[in-house]
Amino acid sequence: MTTALYDVPGPRTKRRHLFYGLASTVVILALIGWIIYLLFDTGQFVAEKWTPFTYKGIQDLLLKGLANTLKAFGLAAVLSLALGAVLAAGRLSEHRALRWVCTLLVEFFRAMPVLVMIFFVYVALKVEPLPALVAGLTLYNGSVLAEVFRTGVNSVDRGQHEASYALGMRKTQVMTHVLVPQAVRAMLPTIISQLVVALKDTSLGFLITYEEFLHAGKLIASNLDYDLPFIPVVMIISPIYIGMCMLLSWLANWVSRRQKRNPKVEGTDVGAPEPGSLLPGGHKRPAA
Template sequence: MTTTALYDIPGPRARARHRAYGLGATLAILALLGWFLSLLFATGQFTAAKWTPFLYKGIQQLLLDGLGNTLRAFGLAAVLSLAFGGVLAVGRLSDHRLVRWASTLVVEFFRAMPLLVMIFFIYVALRVAPLPALVAGLTLYNGSVLAEVFRSGVNAVDPGQRQAAYALGMHKSQVMTYVLMPQAVRAMLPAIISQLVVALKDTSLGFLITYEEFLHAGKLIASNLDYDLPFIPVVLIISPVYIGMCMLLSWLANWVSRRQLRNPKVEAAEVAAPEPGTLLPGSRHQPPA
């Protein structure tokens, strides 16, 4: 009989109970969705007057430009956050006390500072353009969080791996590059993707400093039309796009994880069986003549 180390296999009654729970939860979700849609229909959110503006090429182009600006800010912030977090993680893992303390101070400061405050400070006090101000704020905050993710991931690797690598004569950078990081990445990947999803959603803060990203484009559409202000239709268009981008990042993380499992970087080398009479390494006696 097939068993599992995590839990006992449910019997017929338990499986029937689980199906009943699943059916009840599904009905509850459908009822909630139906109630939500009924409210939208009752308030006239699906009338043609509120959805007709989205057929205009100018509004469609405005949304596409906003989406492009969002992806541009996210791409820059994601790359810089990963690089900044890697540098800070290396500093926190350093054997030099001064470097370790300085990196810890930077991480704790920017991780505790509200992101909106940082963006406003860079934009207003330092007089930086909207895009660099938004990217800088996202980089400082998310990079500090990712530094802790990297550090905890490396420290989670079995200490025996590190000791074995040093015993083979590797220096610290080689141990980090070839032994610790490849094993830590698999454990860190869900947390990294989760933080990148946060960075993607936080790009919407750019509309507060007049950066023309996706949410800013929706705000312009919803507030500048002279009839039947389509706030809800704008939300119904923008929200699925954000959800789709976040789901795409999650799918990418799962794909990378499966690819790593299928194609390990280190494979066992084939070793031929010793011929009869061969002296094995470590043997104390010579084979008989």
Template sequence: MTSVLYDNAGPKARVRYRSYGVLGSIVLLAIFAFVIYRLVATGQFSARRWEFIQYSQIQVLLLNAWWATVSAFLVAAVLSLLFGAVFAAGRMSDHRWVSVPSTAIVEFFRAIPLLILIFILYFGLSRSLGLNINTFWALVLGLMLYNGSVLAEIFRGGVRALPKGQTEASYALGMRKTQMMTNVLLPQALRAMLPTIISQLVVVLKDTALGFLILYPELLYQARYLGSQPNLSSPILQVGLVIAVIYIAMCLLLSRLANYLDRRTKRSRKVGPLDPTAVHDAEMEVVAASSHGGGGPS
């Protein structure tokens, strides 16, 4: 069997690729073992460097930082989804006075790096123009503008990827465009776009770490603070590993949520077998209605 871009590997090529895979795995394991060895040799796993986690004040500090991260993520995620849905609909509008500005806004905010957006919102608008924007809203609005623009393209691409027959059938049934979008196109597109949407929300979660640059007290900000304390033996690596585990756990929870939603949507698409008697009765009703409607006496 041949692919479009390349031929499938033969027996010798498969053996060669398998050998490359084994060799690459051995190299990666060797690098990992060397890193662990150096960490042990330099005392990074000694109890003295990890005793900071036993203090209740530090546990509360990390818990507050975790909640600051989660709260910024939740608000930014909801606003990004709303922003993306609104401007995706605007880009697909038949009215140019709606589609052109929507396209300009989406392309503009997609082109600006997120960090620059956060700086503009916090230092530019808040300090230069006198607007009272705190660190939380500067971070959230920056995440919303950038990721919402990306989600707008995801939504638009998902709807455009559906077969044109869906749109034509909806218009043939007398649906308006709003009804067609909400009842026919969006439910199908959301199922296909769900993995990409969750992936973008994972990006939103990880990008909350940029808040430490404007002194928002999230996980990375507190990690830098704790790691620079000499009375705790400056455990920057240890605190970084703890923060990394927290982020990994949150991202895995999002992935589990995506898998759960995917299973739910697959179950909702399953339908039972049709009853032949019911189908026959429905066909006879359609034939009778058409004969009464078009075959009356002249």
């Protein structure tokens, strides 16, 4: 028995796949067990290494670091999206000089390591750690998002452009009412992926003494009074970073589902409007 895509596995193939699945599960469980054994063998679960996390001062330090991480990420995310939109609009412009300038900026900031930009702003311009971190993240992620936006808009079928111009719409109306709404769905996963990169890159702030989450963990892990609890710090901080990244992914899925259920999009007749109907911007479609 076959389908249009692949051969349906028979009894022998199903047994072989079951064996592969069980073998892989055993290997993974054995690896996890070996890692746990090593952690116990090196004394990573002794009370001395975990007791500090019960202190209110340590908890406040971690919460303050987490708040500073979210603050830097929030600022960098908003500014990166804004910068990306501006640079993408410039690269899509009909003016050659503007396209050339925006292309130069995008290629330069995409090629420059984000840590170099953070250090340059912090050392050369002598600004505070938070603005330096946000500036570096914004320049890098904004330039990457600019390419995402430009590619997303260009991916819309060219017939959509031509039909919109034929109806008398201006370029701004075509962009805001036709191209961008259709491109958002295709761009959303990549946008969220880039925001996850920005969230993780906030950890570079500890190199310029910005008191973010990783900086707080470093202070705890390097404390001799707590028997250098490096592994316990990693085991506490890592799930929180993973959880924040998963929350961003969930948000992207939620927005995507909301768009699919949007009554303005779902069930809308995309045929030609009736003569005399209003177009975006108040223009009337001429009668045939």
